[in-house]
Amino acid sequence: MRALLRTFSWQELRHHPWRNAAAVLAVMLGVALAFSVQLINASALDEFASAVRSVNGQPDLELRAAQGGFDEAVFARVAQHPQVTLASPVLESQAVALVAGSERRIALRVIGVDALVLPTIAPALMPQPAKDADRFALFAPDTLFLNAAARTALGEAAAMVQLRIGTQQHALRVAGQVAAGGSALAVMDIGAAQDLFGRGGQLTRIDLRLAPGIDRAAFIRSLQESPSWPASIQIAEPGDAAERVSNLSRAYRVNLTVLALVALFTGAFLVFSVLALSVAKRAQQFALLGVLGLTPRERLRLVLAESLVLGLFGSVAGIALGTALAAVALRVLGGDLGGGYFDGVAPTLRWSSGAALLYGGLGVLAAGVGGWWPARAAQALPEAQTLKGVGAAPAKGGAYKLALLLIAAGAALATAPAVFGIPIAAYLSVGFLLVGGIAALPWLIALLYGRLAPLAAHRVLPMLAIERARRMRGTAAVAVSGVVASLSLAVALTVMVASFRESVTRWLDVVLPADLYVRSATGGSSSQSEQAAFTPAFVQALAQLPGVARTGTLRTRALLLDPARPAVTLISRSLDDEASRSLPLLGAALPVPAGRVGIYVSEAMVELYGAKPGTEFEALTKAFGGGKRFFVAGVWRDYVRQFGAITMDARDFERLTGDRSVSDISLWLAPGASEAQVQQAVREAAAAEPIEIASVGQLRATSLRIFDRSFAVTYWLQAVAIGIGLFGIAASFSAQVLARRKEFGLLAHLGFTRTQVLAVVAGEGAAWTAIGALAGLALGLAVSVVLVHVVNPQSFHWTMDLLVPWARLAALCAAVVVAGTVTAWLAGRAAAARDAVLAVKEDW
Helix, strand or coil: CCHHHEEEEEEEHHHHHHHHHHHHHHHHHHHHHEEEEEEEHHHHHHHHHHHHHHHCCCCCEEEEECCCCEEHHHHHHHHCCCCEEEEEEEEEEEEEEEEECCCCCCEEEEEEEEEEEHHHHCCHCEEEECCCCCHHHCCCCCCCEEEEEHHHHHHHCCCEEEEEEEEEEEEEEEEEECCCCCCEEEEHHHHHHHHHHHCCCCCEEEEEECCCCCCCHHHHHHHHHHCCCCCCCEEECCCCCHHHHHHHHHHHHHHHHHHHHHHHHHHHHHHHHHHHHHHHHHHHHHHHHCCCCCHHHHHHHHHHHHHHHHHHHHHHHHHHHHHHHHHHHHHHHCCCCCCCCCCCCCCCCCHHHHHHHHHHHHHHHHHHHHHHHHHHHCCCHHHHHHHHCCCCCCCCCCCCHHHHHHHHHHHHHCCCCCCCCCCCCHHHHHHHHHHHHHCHHHHHHHHHHHHHHHHHHHHHHHHHHHHHCCCHHHHHHHHHHHHHHHHHHHHHHHHHHHHHHHHHHHHHHHHHHCCCCEEECCCCCHHHHCCCCCCCHHHHHCCCCCCCCEEEEEEEEEEEECCCCEEEEEEEEECCCCHHHHCCCCCCCCCCCCCEEEEEEEEHHHCCCCCCCEEEEEHHHHHHCCCEEEEEEEEEEECCCCCCCEEEHHHHHHHHHCCEEECCCEEEEECCCCHHHHHHHHHHHHCCCEEEEHHHHHHHHHHHHHHHHCCCHHHHHHHHHHHHHHHHHHHHHHHHHCCCHHHHHHHHCCCCCHHHHHHHHHHHHHHHHHHHHHHHHHHHHHHHHHHHHHHHHHHHCCCCCCCHHHHHHHHHHHHHHHHHHHHHHHHHHHHCCHHHHHHHCCCC
């Protein structure tokens, strides 16, 4: 077998390097894209998990507030528990640090700790005083210890830091450093932190170290069942924080990986196309080898070996290219890839030999699958008939039954639920639909061109093109299978992205009803802070400005309803009018019963927490200590918070939390008011508070720009898939035309001119790629329905409206047809230029 590979197969590669290079390139790109996505996300997750471990330490259990904080009396209670050997109180909050000598501000996570218990439970947070600092500085008020990220952002020589907390500024002294990694953070004494943030007697977390041999599950049950245990406290395992971020980004990572495998999927069809044409061209050579003693099984193994060699070369090159792509992406994008899940994380590349073997193996497997059918064709060649030139097997009947079965299986799989939050059945559905559609190509070609043949019976050139496509439908299907695969996936992605963008645009129309929006320019995460930037007095002052008709407010707060899931966002906003005017509700809002607090939940809340309209939401009742009961009055679309959001009226939020501060203010202008003058008046009213003002048009444009940037990878993958498909058409038609030199010689003997021969070839190219474009369009639309109505809801827990951009799809299909026709014509020029007599003489 090795001797045949070195001689017989190597000669084929030498004579047709570009055709085989197309298959290697397709496998290489598929492996490279998938492997690079894996490396980028694995590196980011590892870096984030490392940062979480350094900050949280390694306790046995963590007690966290579902929202805000909880009374520090809980600490005294658990610290005295006989099964607890160590308890570490923690107060976390967000602040904004002003960089000295510049206008820049950074979000700073401030952690209040008890330094006496840190060395054994979270050593990375242990303050390390500077050489000139007092040895008791770690207990001093107004003193901070910065990690490396904070020191880099604020300046290594910074001795003082200005912190903005709510509307107040505080000057704090930098007394040393901490070893914790991750984003910018500062550590200080917990008592000083409580005083600084005005949260006396409050904690946000307690880390527990249990006595040896204690059953964690039993301990958790004993706490939760103990009298007067606060219902708003969640008990979590130490790894839950990293797991929450992994869950948060998992659907995004899986979808990116699947999109990256689009090129590999197309590559399998390209390998199939290249080898099928190669086997057809070398049929007489295979037959001669059979006569000389090469068994049918050995012929199958030889072609399979050729496909695996192509896959091996492509996989090795893909692993190298994927590593380079991942290194560049980590340096440029920081592991984010447009998803926004790893802000503040600057990961280094972590190469994985296991992942390299996995994705390299996938590349080889894809090539092997693509080479299986050509290998079976080589095995089934009738040797005597093939040597005489009459060995072409007739098209098999009944193949359409298998195609219909695959398509039916794909449709059935589209109705299956997600598995562990991943739409595995939906991805299989897409694969079955594509394979079934491509398997139906010969039947579709015969059906369509059988109807068109009588119309072209009286015109010689169209008749020859259509008859060859109809009678050689197996060969035609092989030639266009690659472009059908790539075009269908490109069509599906185009429809999905267009549908998502249009749905986001409509969503923005509802969630941005005002004319102007005001927020603090100090940054930071208001959802993690107890005090937002704007006071009620400031909101009232803006409402009285000339040109302002009315105002609205918004405040967000994080809710940890389930320790194993990412936090839910609680949104407080003005709902003075009907909720449907401020929220993109799905259906009509329900009346709120007396004694209940009305809430409006996003689609993710229904999917993940069962918060159905018309029911009471017990999880939120527990988060607020059990004092209030919440009624789900409606469901709304939210394209920002993938794992859930709850909206309630600002007045209800104030009564529940006592927090009247707001993070965003919306302004409706009076008729005829000047937007520029109102903006100037707002800036003057907020002279002491740096603010950002944006019009609704600016916010819409910024949101859509972020959307386009997030889907930039998708656009690039579409281009790669189409490029591979068109390259496959070029290789396929070149091989087809070069293999038909005798036929062109016979046409020349019958009186056809060179121009007419080229017209026949171009007509065949148009006929074959036209059927490929139609099949690709139909399959792409079917796949887009699965992506829009199944994959997206199961992955991201939101729905969207299906929009088909017909003009863009028509241009895409037309480009494919034109490219196939031009490619066939260019390949035909080379064949038609040969001496017709010599071409026909090869048969003698």
